Amino acid sequence: MGMLDLKREIAEILAKLLEDMDVEQIYGMLEQPPSPEMGDLAFPCFKLSRIFRKPPADIARELANKIPISRYIERVEPVSGYLNFFFKRSAVISDVLKQVLTERESFGSSWEGKGKTIVVDYSAPNIAKPFHIGHLLSTIIGHSLCRIFKFLGYNVVGINHLGDWGTQFGKLIAAYRRWGSRERVERDQIKELMDLYVRFHEEAEKDPSLEDEGRNWFARLEKGDREALELWQWFKNISLEEFKRVYRILGIEFDSYAGESFYVDKVWDVVEELRSKNLLKESEGARIVDLEPYGMPPFLILKKDGSTLYATRDIAAALYRKKAYDFHKCVYVVGATQILHFRQWIKVIELMGYRWAKDIVHVPFGTVSLEGKKLATRKGQVVLLEDLLTEAVKKTLEIIEEKNPGMENKNEVARQVGVGAVIFSHLYSSRIKDISFSWEEALNFDGETGPYVQYTHARTCSVLQKAGYTPGNSFDAGLLDTKEEYELAMALYRFPEKVREASGEYEPSVITRYLVEVAQAFNRFYHEHPILVEDEALRAARLALVDAARIVLSNGLWLIGLTSPERI
RNA sequence: GUCCCGGUGGCCUAAUGGAUAAGGUAGCGGAUUCCGGAUCCGCUGAUACGGGUUCAAUUCCUGUCCGGGACGCCA
Numbered sequence: 001m002g003m004l005d006l007k008r009e010i011a012e013i014l015a016k017l018l019e020d021m022d023v024e025q026i027y028g029m030l031e032q033p034p035s036p037e038m039g040d041l042a043f044p045c046f047k048l049s050r051i052f053r054k055p056p057a058d059i060a061r062e063l064a065n066k067i068p069i070s071r072y073i074e075r076v077e078p079v080s081g082y083l084n085f086f087f088k089r090s091a092v093i094s095d096v097l098k099q100v101l102t103e104r105e106s107f108g109s110s111w112e113g114k115g116k117t118i119v120v121d122y123s124a125p126n127i128a129k130p131f132h133i134g135h136l137l138s139t140i141i142g143h144s145l146c147r148i149f150k151f152l153g154y155n156v157v158g159i160n161h162l163g164d165w166g167t168q169f170g171k172l173i174a175a176y177r178r179w180g181s182r183e184r185v186e187r188d189q190i191k192e193l194m195d196l197y198v199r200f201h202e203e204a205e206k207d208p209s210l211e212d213e214g215r216n217w218f219a220r221l222e223k224g225d226r227e228a229l230e231l232w233q234w235f236k237n238i239s240l241e242e243f244k245r246v247y248r249i250l251g252i253e254f255d256s257y258a259g260e261s262f263y264v265d266k267v268w269d270v271v272e273e274l275r276s277k278n279l280l281k282e283s284e285g286a287r288i289v290d291l292e293p294y295g296m297p298p299f300l301i302l303k304k305d306g307s308t309l310y311a312t313r314d315i316a317a318a319l320y321r322k323k324a325y326d327f328h329k330c331v332y333v334v335g336a337t338q339i340l341h342f343r344q345w346i347k348v349i350e351l352m353g354y355r356w357a358k359d360i361v362h363v364p365f366g367t368v369s370l371e372g373k374k375l376a377t378r379k380g381q382v383v384l385l386e387d388l389l390t391e392a393v394k395k396t397l398e399i400i401e402e403k404n405p406g407m408e409n410k411n412e413v414a415r416q417v418g419v420g421a422v423i424f425s426h427l428y429s430s431r432i433k434d435i436s437f438s439w440e441e442a443l444n445f446d447g448e449t450g451p452y453v454q455y456t457h458a459r460t461c462s463v464l465q466k467a468g469y470t471p472g473n474s475f476d477a478g479l480l481d482t483k484e485e486y487e488l489a490m491a492l493y494r495f496p497e498k499v500r501e502a503s504g505e506y507e508p509s510v511i512t513r514y515l516v517e518v519a520q521a522f523n524r525f526y527h528e529h530p531i532l533v534e535d536e537a538l539r540a541a542r543l544a545l546v547d548a549a550r551i552v553l554s555n556g557l558w559l560i561g562l563t564s565p566e567r568i
Numbered sequence: 569g570u571c572c573c574g575g576u577g578g579c580c581u582a583a584u585g586g587a588u589a590a591g592g593u594a595g596c597g598g599a600u601u602c603c604g605g606a607u608c609c610g611c612u613g614a615u616a617c618g619g620g621u622u623c624a625a626u627u628c629c630u631g632u633c634c635g636g637g638a639c640g641c642c643a
Contacts, residue, residue, distance in 0.1 A: 034587060044586060046623060056623080081623085082587070126643070166643055260643085286641055295571085296639090303641040310643050339572060340638050366573085367636070403606070417606095429581055432573065434636065441580080445606065447592040448581080455606050463603050501584090513582070516591080527599090527608045546603095568606080 004095050004493065006072055010041055010085055013073075017066050020051055036487060039077065039084030040092075046081055056081035093489040093545075094477035100492055100548040101471060108495040108555050113154030116328035119321050120146050120156060123252075124259070124334070126163035127239040128172055128193040131246050132382040133437055134375045137365045140423050141431055142333040143252050144508035144560045145363070151559060152503055157325055161317065162259025164236050166310060168197070170218025173231050174210065175200035185234075190242050193235055194377070215305070222264065222307055236261075249389055249419060251561065258317075266316040267308045274301060279351055289348050299344045314345050322356055329359050331506065336364035336432060363506040366434035383437060393418030395443050396451070404567070413565050417451055420562040424450030427512045427560050448516045453553060454568050456519035460550035461566040463531055467543055475540040484525040485545060491521040492552045499559070508560050515556045522549045 011027040018026070026043070033042045045056040045063070052059055060078035067076045067083075074088040100107045122142020125135045146158045175196040176185070185192045204210040221228040240257070247253065271287070274280045279289050285304030291297065301312050321330055332342065342362035350357035368375060375382050396418035400410050407413065422442065426435070445451040463469075480489070494514070502510035531542045554564040 028584075031584080031586075034583095034590085038587075042587085044624095046586075049623070080587070163643060168642070284640070288640075297571090298640070300640045305641080307641090309641070335637095336573060337637055338643090341643095343572095364573085369636090399606070404604085433581085434574075441593095444593080449592090449606090451606055452592095455604085459604060459607085466603060509582095513591090520591085523607060524609095526603080530602065532603050567604090 004099055006087065006092065006493075007041060009070075009072060010043075013067065013070070014043060014063070017063060018048070033082075033084060036483070036490075038079070038082075040087045040490065041085045043083040043085070044081065045083060089481065089486050090478040092493070093480050093486060096489050096493045097475075097477055097544050097548050100551055101544060104471075104551055105555060107551055108499045109151045109153070110496070110500075111153040113149060113152045113328075115155075117155040117157060117325050118149045119159060119325055119327045119330040120149070120333065121159045121161050121331065122146075122333040123247075123254075124161045124163060125239075125243055126168070127236050127259075128169070128190065128197060129239075129377055130190055130194060130382070131243055131385050132375065132377070133385055133388055134368050134382070136385055136388075136422075136426055137368060137431070137435070138333045138335070139247075139250065139252065140426055140561055141363070141365055141508055142331075143250070144427060144511070145331060145333065145503075145506060147559050147561065148499060148503050148508065148511070151499060154328070157255045157327075158253075159256045159258060159321075160254040162236075162240075162257060162261075164232075164239075165260035165264060165313065167215055167218045169221060169232055169235070170216065170228075171200050171210075171214030172197055172235060173217040173221070173228055174213045176231060185238070189238050193238065219305065219307055232261075246385055246389075249386070249415075250423070251419075251563070260310060260313045260317075263313045263316040263320065264308075266320055267312045270312060270316045270319065271301065271308075273352065274348075277352055279348070289351070291344060291347060294347055296340070296344055296347065299348060311341070311345055314341075315348060318345075318349060318360060319354075322354070327356075327359065329361055331361045331363055333363045333365070336366060338362075339364055361506065363431070365431040368435045368437055370437050372436055388442060389419055389422060391439070392422050392443060396421070396445070399445070400568070407567060413568055416563045416565050417454055417568050420450040420454060420557075421445055422450075423561050424453070424512060427508045430509055431507060448513075450562060451568070453515045453519045453557065454562065454565060456522055457550060457553040457557065457564045458566060458568045459526065460522070460546050460553065463526075463546055464543065464550065465566075467532055467539070469543050469547065471547060473540055473544075475544045476537055477541060477544075479538050479541040480545060482529060484521070484528045485542075488518075488521040488525045488545060488549060491518045492548055495552050495556065502559075511556055511559050515553065515560075518549065518552055518556070522546075522553075 007027060007030050008023070011023045011030060014026045015021060015023045029044060029047070031042050031044065033039050045059040048059050049056045057078065057080060060081055060083045063083050064076045064078045067073065072087050072091055074086045076086070077084045120142050123135065123139040125131050142158065146156045149156045172193065179199060180192070180196050200210065200214065217228055221232055274289065280287050280301065281290050283298060286300055287302035288298040288300050291299055299311060300309055302308060318330065321327060334342070339362065346357050346360050349360065370381060370383060373381065393414050397410060397414035400407060400414055425442065428448065480486070498510055498514045502508055529542065531539065531546060533539050557564045
């Protein structure tokens, strides 16, 4: 079935009446009126005023007289320069429900991405540091984008570009050799690595020569020194184990863990290529690419001791990925603090002559602070992600014990709802906004939250089960003639366009907020109208609406990385 | 210093340049003989400030103020 697109339908009708404008132009102008009483779709006539040399109100009035009544259009009303369309509710509800109930878990999806690959680079925690709430945003935004792209038919490659290379590992090795022991690292794992790292920085304040020692060990690592490599691999394995435990809780899997170290042997080709393309300049002993003509500071490629920087590895990684995946887009979910860095290296790729530089997309997001203060691993001023998730699950379990003590798989449901609450709240506002973490807010499950949407979904399941509902039965959508039923159906109708919007803006919050909209519409309907009524025809129609709502909630929750338990 | 991002009721958040600025939370007041009260309904309350562009500005331009961030040898 083709997608039910009422906007296009109306754009086409208008295009026939307005010779100077094409369907696309009109499509872009059509908007949703501020309130349902004003109609279902509005066409503002102000811009036409200049073309026709008439007041907008006159244009709207004249158009209103010419609009043919069709399957979906019941009437049109000119109101102060707007042409407001009122749909034939029964026809719209009927077609929306038919479509949702036919397509089911694929409702809202499409094949626009067929044959195209999108690489999504996300999460990317640093080895030897604990996984804290600062890593949460990249992880869940990236994961949600992966699901959204998949839903739209793209082939998606999710990459965890681990921070597993760099001077910090030289420092860690130096610290381990000075103060560490195998037993303690084996016992305390990442915590011990963290302590060593912190101690290094403390001691380096007093004795700056330590910094050189750390850099020296990193240089040995880059040269393939056996002892350095062994220690590094060991530390990396310890970290990976911890990270994978967190990813399992979040329900996330990656297609590749190729981190920075993977590109170490590939950077020299990049350096050589930059040299041969005359992009490399010597400056203060280091090698840079001059970006002044583009209004940016110089971009450092090689340090004066000849070792590489993460910048170099970013370029190598992009070149490698283009070759390996021939991506349509390569998306980087990395914090807003790195906007300049991305602008710089993408410009360098462009200067190297690669036209696909425009397919590299940086998706920035805001900074997480702790009750207004900066997160600082070294000062121990962090909230571990695992602690947050554990607390959220614990609190959920308490609520379940209170409200639904007889439930069977309490622990599993508490896990899904608790983790879901954390993900949901972090995907609720526009990603660019900074987040000030507070325990109180993080554990508040009232209002526009994950539990609210999951609760609503569970409620749909509960009604359907009580009714002994089986999908596929025929129903008369004409019986759904109330305001609440229509508004719910219209909310469901909007799902596919919300998915497209979320994808186009790389913005999962579009889906998150939309889910609240649907849940609110459902709960209003549920409260106003009994579903399990005597009248069998009405009952069948309302059950179909409930099932459709259930499907959309479930599909939408999946897109932001949440589950849809049938009971909570 | 240069550049980037943000500023909307007490707090959090929304609004492709469009109509009466939309929700949540907190506060107050209501709703359950019936499908799950983690629900629903009502009340109170907001675009930092000045100028400009426009028929129309929360949105675009400009200046000021406030908060965050980036700007060579970390990642």
